[in-house]
Amino acid sequence: xxxxxxxxxxxxxxxxxxxxxxxxxxxxxxxxxxxxxxxxxxxxxxxxxxxxxxxxxxxxxxxxxxxxxxxxxxxxxxxxxxxxxxxxxxxxxxxxxxxxxxxxxxxxxxxxxxxxxxxxxxxxxxx
Amino acid sequence: xxxxxxxxxxxxxxxxxxxxxxxxxxxxxxxxxxxxxxxxxxxxxxxxxxxxxxxxxxxxxxxxxxxxxxxxxxxxxxxxxxxxxxxxxxxxxxxxxxxxxxxxxxxxxxxxxxxxxxxxxxxxxxxxxxxxxxxxxxxxxxxxxxxxxxxxxxxxxxxxxxxxxxxxxxxxxxxxxxxxxxxxxxxxxxxxxxxxxxxxxxxxxxxxxxxxxxxxxxxxxxxxxxxxxxxxxxxxxxxxxxxxxxxxxxxxxxxxxxxxxxxxxxxxxxxxxxxxxxxxxxxxxxxxxxxxxxxxxxxxxxxxxxxxxxxxxxxxxxxxxxxxxxxxxxxxxxxxxxxxxxxxxxxxxxxxxxxxxxxxxxxxxxxxxxx
Numbered sequence: 001x002x003x004x005x006x007x008x009x010x011x012x013x014x015x016x017x018x019x020x021x022x023x024x025x026x027x028x029x030x031x032x033x034x035x036x037x038x039x040x041x042x043x044x045x046x047x048x049x050x051x052x053x054x055x056x057x058x059x060x061x062x063x064x065x066x067x068x069x070x071x072x073x074x075x076x077x078x079x080x081x082x083x084x085x086x087x088x089x090x091x092x093x094x095x096x097x098x099x100x101x102x103x104x105x106x107x108x109x110x111x112x113x114x115x116x117x118x119x120x121x122x123x124x125x126x127x
Numbered sequence: 128x129x130x131x132x133x134x135x136x137x138x139x140x141x142x143x144x145x146x147x148x149x150x151x152x153x154x155x156x157x158x159x160x161x162x163x164x165x166x167x168x169x170x171x172x173x174x175x176x177x178x179x180x181x182x183x184x185x186x187x188x189x190x191x192x193x194x195x196x197x198x199x200x201x202x203x204x205x206x207x208x209x210x211x212x213x214x215x216x217x218x219x220x221x222x223x224x225x226x227x228x229x230x231x232x233x234x235x236x237x238x239x240x241x242x243x244x245x246x247x248x249x250x251x252x253x254x255x256x257x258x259x260x261x262x263x264x265x266x267x268x269x270x271x272x273x274x275x276x277x278x279x280x281x282x283x284x285x286x287x288x289x290x291x292x293x294x295x296x297x298x299x300x301x302x303x304x305x306x307x308x309x310x311x312x313x314x315x316x317x318x319x320x321x322x323x324x325x326x327x328x329x330x331x332x333x334x335x336x337x338x339x340x341x342x343x344x345x346x347x348x349x350x351x352x353x354x355x356x357x358x359x360x361x362x363x364x365x366x367x368x369x370x371x372x373x374x375x376x377x378x379x380x381x382x383x384x385x386x387x388x389x390x391x392x393x394x395x396x397x398x399x400x401x402x403x404x405x406x407x408x409x410x411x412x413x414x415x416x417x418x419x420x421x422x423x424x425x426x427x428x429x430x431x432x433x434x435x436x437x438x439x440x441x442x443x444x445x446x447x448x449x450x451x452x453x454x455x456x457x458x459x460x461x462x463x464x465x466x467x468x469x470x471x472x473x474x475x476x477x478x479x480x481x482x483x484x485x486x487x488x489x490x491x492x493x494x495x496x497x498x
Contacts, residue, residue, distance in 0.1 A: 040418035
């Protein structure tokens with residue numbers, strides 16, 4: 001089985017299609033390094049309707065509180081409950097075990113038009 | 128934007144892979160291994176901080192002692208050579224200009240360490256207040272290193288055996304690699320520790336020598352802020368400002384009892400009045416339920432009414448709970464009450480907690496003789 005293609009946002013979040021029309025979302029390794037050690041993560045309620053660009057989670061680090069935005073409009077269908085007891089997963093495994101939530105998209109997502117691929121995202125960090 | 132000023136330790140920070148940040152116009156390490164790891168390092172072994180941004184001053188001359196008694200709420204005669212203390216410099220209206228460490232290096236010779244952000248305000252206040260028979264001078268091109276933690280004494284002894292003789296807030300001029308180093312037993316974490324004042328050129332060799340000890344690792348400003356808050360120590364610009372008085376900051380203890388009847392320092396009128404009749408606001412410690420910290424500026428409510436604001440807040444790794452300092456209306460301070468800190472529209476339950484949040488473990492002669 002091949003790795004699903006990840007797409008990236010300017011807010012330093014990643015997303016990939018985990019099921020048909022269902023997108024898993026988290027923050028990038030760059031973002032977790034900028035935030036520092038996470039001490040508490042507020043996740044959205046399951047079944048919450050979110051708009052694209054809406055702040056729907058908060059990562060409290062030792063340094064500061066940062067919003068996480070819904071990259072697409074839709075319904076929150078799952079959250080990563082492991083983060084409640086282990087917020088450090090966001091630092092240790094930001095792009096895998098430290099995922100945040102899943103959204104079922106309201107409309108077909110056009111990743112090529114709206115998001116960056118890995119190469120473009122990496123280039124944006126170096127810019 | 129003005130570029131941050133590098134400290135003499137900057138090349139070493141880069142070599143050690145520090146994440147650098149701007150603090151009060153200086154480029155300083157925010158973290159090395161990570162804030163939580165560095166916090167643990169300091170509580171369990173020891174950490175080395177670059178605090179070279181702190182402003183160092185000398186007050187010297189025949190009139191230095193008299194000038195010190197005007198500038199600070201202390202009795203200069205009681206500050207013997209080799210001894211130091213924490214103090215505050217107040218304006219004529221009793222507002223705190225800065226909090227600082229002052230120590231006596233010899234007759235008519237005092238060393239003062241103030242906050243970087245307040246260096247100009249401290250210097251201009253001092254220049255205007257002292258007489259012509261002494262001089263207030265900024266010591267340029269010096270570095271300041273802070274070694275903090277339960278293993279600090281052992282690490283320090285490897286380089287400066289004589290430092291073991293120092294009591295808490297004691298200082299001495301010692302030598303490293305043939306060069307003079309001012310060593311003082313003090314710090315900003317609640318742990319035992321030492322601060323080393325050296326010429327800029329000596330900073331990297333001294334830091335390398337200290338870091339060579341297995342018990343020692345570099346630590347950054349992120350850990351320093353969490354450690355000082357756990358120790359209930361104020362940060363100027365957050366918990367203290369020019370409107371905060373000695374009593375409002377809960378710092379009455381630093382005015383010696385012998386001085387309270389007839390205080391001679393600038394700003395004493397407000398201190399005397401508030402010490403007698405109380406002051407409208409006071410700084411208190413809060414512990415929050417849950418895991419969400421309340422940061423500076425978060426309103427604090429009692430019975431649905433705003434009674435003050437958080438001035439500093441973080442998640443305390445030692446307590447496993449969020450902690451905060453808050454400025455509350457004195458008449459609404461009640462140790463039995465349930466308060467709420469408002470964060471993102473949510474009311475987080477909290478209670479008053481006596482400071483410090485984490486007990487101080489400063490060096491004391493008594494603990495040595497008891498062993």
